[in-house]
Amino acid sequence: MSEEMKMYKVSSNPHVRSKVSTNGIMMMVVLALMPATGFGIYNFGIRALFHVLITVGSAVLTEFVFGLIRKKQTISDLSAVVTGLLLALNLPVSAPLWIGAMGSVFAILVVKMLFGGLGQNFMNPALAARCFLLISFPALMTDFTCDAYTGATPLAALKAGGVVNVTDMIIGKTAGTIGETSMIAIVFGACVLIMAGIIDLKIPGSYIVSFAIFVLVFGGRGFDLQYMSAQLSGGGLMLGAFFMATDYVTRPITGKGQIVFGIFLGIMTGIFRIFGPSAEGVSYAIILGNIVTPLIEKFTMPVPFGGKVGAKNGK
Amino acid sequence: MARASFIGGVHPYDGKDLSKDKPIKTVLPKGDMVYPLSQHIGAPATAIVAKGDRVLVGQKIAEATGFVSAPIYATVSGTVKNIEPRRVVTGDSVMSIVVENDELYEEVELKPLKPLEQMTKEDIVNAVKEAGIVGMGGAGFPTFIKLSPKEPEKIDYVIANCAECEPYLTSDYRRMMEEPEKVVGGLKIVLKLFDNALGILAIEDNKPDCIKILRDLTKDEPRIVVKSLKTKYPQGAERTLIYATTGRQINSKMLPADAGCVVNNVDTICAIYRAVMEGRPLMERVVTVTGDAIVSPQNFKIRIGMNYAQLVEEAGGFKTQPEKIVCGGPMMGFSMFGLDVPSTKTSTALLCLTHDEVSASEPGPCINCGRCVEVCPGRIVPSKVASAAEHFDEECFLSLNGMECCECGCCSFVCPAKRPLTQEIKSMRKIQLAKKKK
Numbered sequence: 001m002s003e004e005m006k007m008y009k010v011s012s013n014p015h016v017r018s019k020v021s022t023n024g025i026m027m028m029v030v031l032a033l034m035p036a037t038g039f040g041i042y043n044f045g046i047r048a049l050f051h052v053l054i055t056v057g058s059a060v061l062t063e064f065v066f067g068l069i070r071k072k073q074t075i076s077d078l079s080a081v082v083t084g085l086l087l088a089l090n091l092p093v094s095a096p097l098w099i100g101a102m103g104s105v106f107a108i109l110v111v112k113m114l115f116g117g118l119g120q121n122f123m124n125p126a127l128a129a130r131c132f133l134l135i136s137f138p139a140l141m142t143d144f145t146c147d148a149y150t151g152a153t154p155l156a157a158l159k160a161g162g163v164v165n166v167t168d169m170i171i172g173k174t175a176g177t178i179g180e181t182s183m184i185a186i187v188f189g190a191c192v193l194i195m196a197g198i199i200d201l202k203i204p205g206s207y208i209v210s211f212a213i214f215v216l217v218f219g220g221r222g223f224d225l226q227y228m229s230a231q232l233s234g235g236g237l238m239l240g241a242f243f244m245a246t247d248y249v250t251r252p253i254t255g256k257g258q259i260v261f262g263i264f265l266g267i268m269t270g271i272f273r274i275f276g277p278s279a280e281g282v283s284y285a286i287i288l289g290n291i292v293t294p295l296i297e298k299f300t301m302p303v304p305f306g307g308k309v310g311a312k313n314g315k
Numbered sequence: 316m317a318r319a320s321f322i323g324g325v326h327p328y329d330g331k332d333l334s335k336d337k338p339i340k341t342v343l344p345k346g347d348m349v350y351p352l353s354q355h356i357g358a359p360a361t362a363i364v365a366k367g368d369r370v371l372v373g374q375k376i377a378e379a380t381g382f383v384s385a386p387i388y389a390t391v392s393g394t395v396k397n398i399e400p401r402r403v404v405t406g407d408s409v410m411s412i413v414v415e416n417d418e419l420y421e422e423v424e425l426k427p428l429k430p431l432e433q434m435t436k437e438d439i440v441n442a443v444k445e446a447g448i449v450g451m452g453g454a455g456f457p458t459f460i461k462l463s464p465k466e467p468e469k470i471d472y473v474i475a476n477c478a479e480c481e482p483y484l485t486s487d488y489r490r491m492m493e494e495p496e497k498v499v500g501g502l503k504i505v506l507k508l509f510d511n512a513l514g515i516l517a518i519e520d521n522k523p524d525c526i527k528i529l530r531d532l533t534k535d536e537p538r539i540v541v542k543s544l545k546t547k548y549p550q551g552a553e554r555t556l557i558y559a560t561t562g563r564q565i566n567s568k569m570l571p572a573d574a575g576c577v578v579n580n581v582d583t584i585c586a587i588y589r590a591v592m593e594g595r596p597l598m599e600r601v602v603t604v605t606g607d608a609i610v611s612p613q614n615f616k617i618r619i620g621m622n623y624a625q626l627v628e629e630a631g632g633f634k635t636q637p638e639k640i641v642c643g644g645p646m647m648g649f650s651m652f653g654l655d656v657p658s659t660k661t662s663t664a665l666l667c668l669t670h671d672e673v674s675a676s677e678p679g680p681c682i683n684c685g686r687c688v689e690v691c692p693g694r695i696v697p698s699k700v701a702s703a704a705e706h707f708d709e710e711c712f713l714s715l716n717g718m719e720c721c722e723c724g725c726c727s728f729v730c731p732a733k734r735p736l737t738q739e740i741k742s743m744r745k746i747q748l749a750k751k752k753k
Contacts, residue, residue: 008638008639008640008650008651008652008653009638009639009671009673010639010650010652011639011671011735012735012738012741013645013646013647013722014327014645014646014647014727014728015641015648015650015671015672015673016645016646016728017672017676017728017730018728018729018731020729020731021676021731021732021733022682022731022732024731025684025731077679079682117680118679118680119680119681119682119732248682248683248684248685249683250683253685253688253696253699254685254696255685255688255689301696302688302694302696304566304693304716304719305554305555305564305566305692305694306554306564306565306566306567306569306719307564307566
């Protein structure tokens, strides 16, 4: 038999692949964060842009240097850009510029790369870095005074018994971190992600609804529309629900698990905001959710098609 | 009524436009014919001819060995050149009968069968068994076994699998367009075996013309309905098809008969028709030769045992050198090293692609996106099952229901990190199945 056969490429089935790729997804997330970023720069001034550039730059640089040492370059998956951008959006504009760089190094090096890189981290790197900064530099990280605004964030004002302007909160013309203030910009970006099929409403929906119910029951204000709207649009709830709780790596993979995860986040955020000393709570709630994710997954494994193996129908 | 469907699945580029309007063209083989003794699930057949024997078209050249097996017939006249190992589509070497084709196509005299009205159920099953018919959709399971379940009165549905959900394939479509009466006739023969069963022609709704033709043809048949299915891969996989048409679910350990169903592919049903009505053994099938590397994509009626290289020539050859050649569809087919292999009873298509998307995409780390979970028709978590398989953690693989995978390929198809999930799960399943056999 002739061995001069032309050799074609062989592989196991399937022989076609969809067009969706990891860096394509990351790119879409970056694009979807642009409205919130843009509004942040408009709202807080050019210093916000510096924060974004420094944080993103140092995130990518950290991964690049780590890649040099490990002799395996991974920055092209763009996940470091997403992490850096999310961290920048979670910084107060008046914070010193080095703080973002420090957070990025922590996020990429400690939370992500040391655990094995993309896909192996058990906490959202940007949020873990924010919590790290909040604990290490509480004064710098909670000072929201800047040129545009003086005084407290709307949620802090609300907690202190003050009155807030809900319209301003929905548009985003309030004090807060760079990217969390504008509900409109965040939800617009989230719609883009939902339409692109990158996220769905399972986590944000169950998170926001369960949080709203918690506030209704335990908020002590009864059915107060203004209070409720302020709670929903303030304190990074929208940014957290649509962009950070939905982080693929650190949320449960099963559909049922995602709903349980969302409800868990809603309740934890409610507890932190209403019973805790701080007016915020989204970051800590999501980090805690990340930690219980393996447990949630374990109890929400889908039943395979045709039922449990061995338990035959009718036999 | 809501469109019949299942949970999960994907929508790959379907490529059917390349060949769907090309009528079936009969091609006669040139050169040597190769008949692998194993072209079905079960024991390989036993050769009953020897080197130097003259054989005729329709002459049995290999006998079924044991119960799960099928005989093989010569599809040309000529001389047996040798019985030797030959490479087949899967890449394995299989003992094969090689026949030098004299291109005279002298036929043996077909022994006349009784007319259908006088045939008993056993006669029909025997005719199917003798004709060497196996599942022609790709699996190759001997059909007579499917037709003789333990309790035939408990079969409620006989499903003709006309879904043709694999991209690019149009052979079943052409069969239904050109010989719809044989499809219906074949189904009626199968229904004779099951007194309480309803016949279902299950067709994806991307073939509205087929649905119309078959509906017109069966409007006076009380025991046959045509069901339109949502166009989605893998609609035609046995388990998803049963679910979509009847709402019944079976797991990997069960047979369709456990859910009161018998499922056969269109081409198999046509083969049953010819075997029972004309006494013709399984010698022909329809093959789609297609892909962007082929000059003129076509549907051919071929004689089983023909060389694939000739089919490429018949379709005008290559316009560009293909990078990958697949026997079957792009989702479940086998890629081949070369064209010098024979067609078999289970050859549905030859797909020649100028660009191999698999080797072009470097696998990256899993980002836990959950797309594989969403598309898996077996409702398992492919990313975790594949990772268990990769680390050879058998216990974990089994506890995550890895054996429930139907190897449809949806998870690998959607994976944004381009991980070969199906491949990993498939390898581990093979090991587990082999262990069980011991």
